[in-house]
Amino acid sequence: MSSIEQLADQYGLFLCVECGKCVAVCPMGEIYTHVSYEASPRGIIERILLDPGIPEDDSLWFCLTCDLCTDLCPAGVRFRDFVEAIRQVAMKTGITEYSSFCDSCGTYLYPQHILEYLKQALGEPAEKLLTLCTRCRRYHFGIKLKAQMPGKRKVGSPKVQIGNSR
Numbered sequence: 714m715s716s717i718e719q720l721a722d723q724y725g726l727f728l729c730v731e732c733g734k735c736v737a738v739c740p741m742g743e744i745y746t747h748v749s750y751e752a753s754p755r756g757i758i759e760r761i762l763l764d765p766g767i768p769e770d771d772s773l774w775f776c777l778t779c780d781l782c783t784d785l786c787p788a789g790v791r792f793r794d795f796v797e798a799i800r801q802v803a804m805k806t807g808i809t810e811y812s813s814f815c816d817s818c819g820t821y822l823y824p825q826h827i828l829e830y831l832k833q834a835l836g837e838p839a840e841k842l843l844t845l846c847t848r849c850r851r852y853h854f855g856i857k858l859k860a861q862m863p864g865k866r867k868v869g870s871p872k873v874q875i876g877n878s879r
């Protein structure tokens with residue numbers, strides 16, 4: 714049994730009864746304008762069961778990992794967990810072009826498709842924050858904050874007033 718077949722077995726893909734409930738509830742169609750059936754949970758399950766390998770295209774990298782499909786699946790398929798696991802395997806085998814990583818420490822953040830969607834939804838000011846992991850974001854914010862601490866402020870920096878003055 715290949716490692717992908719093992720994952721398919723572990724997350725119940727062989728139990729799928731092809732009812733299509735996961736596709737009906739999946740929010741990917743509302744988020745992306747270009748998502749195809751091949752990237753839907755049922756489409757991916759069919760493909761993996763027919764040909765248990767890592768797809769070389771970007772179909773694995775659209776899922777938002779919301780887990781709604783798992784909640785509604787009558788057969789107990791854990792598609793979200795499967796996608797997260799196979800993405801890790803894909804990255805370990807060198808498929809990294811569909812992922813985004815922290816600009817500062819290189820930690821995996823989320824798929825490129827999700828990053829592009831977030832950039833569009835949140836606008837340019839959020840771009841810098843979106844490409845930092847939470848740890849590095851806090852660290853960078855801490856550095857900026859430290860620079861504002863008494864004794865660290867540049868001459869001429871404005872003073873900040875906190876609380877009511879009487």
Ligand code: SF4
Binds near residue numbers: 730735785
């Ligand atoms: S809801 Fe479950 S059983 Fe139905 S198609 Fe999706 S994965 Fe298969």
Ligand code: SF4
Binds near residue numbers: 780782792793
């Ligand atoms: S976990 Fe992924 S496949 Fe399942 S409903 Fe959410 S976006 Fe769709």
